[in-house]
Amino acid sequence: MRLLLDTHIWLWALRQPEKLSRAIRRHIDSPKNELYLSPVSIWEAYHVIRSKKLRIADDFSKWLDESVTRLRLQEAPFDFTVAAQAGQIILPQSDVGDVFIAATACAYDLTLITADEQLLNCSWLKTLPNA
Numbered sequence: 001m002r003l004l005l006d007t008h009i010w011l012w013a014l015r016q017p018e019k020l021s022r023a024i025r026r027h028i029d030s031p032k033n034e035l036y037l038s039p040v041s042i043w044e045a046y047h048v049i050r051s052k053k054l055r056i057a058d059d060f061s062k063w064l065d066e067s068v069t070r071l072r073l074q075e076a077p078f079d080f081t082v083a084a085q086a087g088q089i090i091l092p093q094s095d096v097g098d099v100f101i102a103a104t105a106c107a108y109d110l111t112l113i114t115a116d117e118q119l120l121n122c123s124w125l126k127t128l129p130n131a
Contacts, residue, residue, distance in 0.1 A: 002034045003027060004076055004105045006114035007041040007097065009130060011054065014067055024113060024130050028071065036076040036110055037068070040100040081107045093118055 005013065005028075012019040013028055020028070027033055042064060048054045056063045067073070078100065086103035098116065102125055105112040114120060115130040 001027065001032070002036065002108070002110050003128065004036045004038065004101070004108070004110040004112045005041070005071075005073070006101060006112055006116060006119070007044045008115060009113045010037055010041055010067075010071070010073075011045060011048075012130075013071060015054070019130075021130050024128070027113065027128065031072075035071055035073050036104075036108070037073045038076050038101050038104045039078045040097050040104070044097050076104045076108050076110065078104070091118055091122075 009020070009024070013025075017025060028035065045054070045064075046060060049056055049060060058066070082100065082103045085107045086099050089099050089102055089106075091098055091102070095118075098119060101112065102119060102122065104110070105125060109126075111126040111128050112119060113128045113130065119125060120127050120129050
C-alpha cells in the first residue's frame with residue numbers, strides 16, 4: 001500500500017508511538033508498504049519545534065535525516081500538480097497545511113493516514129484512520 005503520513009502521525013510514530021493504533025503501527029512497520037511524507041509536514045514540524053512545543057536533541061536537519069531513514073520515508077513532492085489540485089480543495093477549517101497534504105494524497109494516489117476528523121470525513125480522499 002502507498003501511504004502518506006499526516007504530520008501528526010509522522011511525529012507520533014517518532015515520538016509517541018503509543019498514540020498510534022495497533023493497525024496503524026503494523027502498516028507503518030510493514031516493509032510491504034511504501035511510506036511517503038510531504039514537504040508541508042516537514043515545514044509544519046519545523047514550526048512546532050521552533051515554537052518549542054516539540055523538543056529535539058539534534059539540529060533540525062540531522063533530526064529530519066534520521067527520521068526519514070528510521071521510517072523509510074519517501075518524498076511526496078510539492079509540485080505544480082499538487083498546487084493545482086490544492087486549488088480544487090475546500091475544507092471547512094481552511095487549514096492550508098491540511099489542504100496541501102490532502103492535495104498531495106490525491107495527486108499521487110496515496111492513502112492518507114490521519115486522525116484528523118475533517119480529513120477522514122472527506123469522501124473524495126482515500127484515508128486510513130488512526131482508530
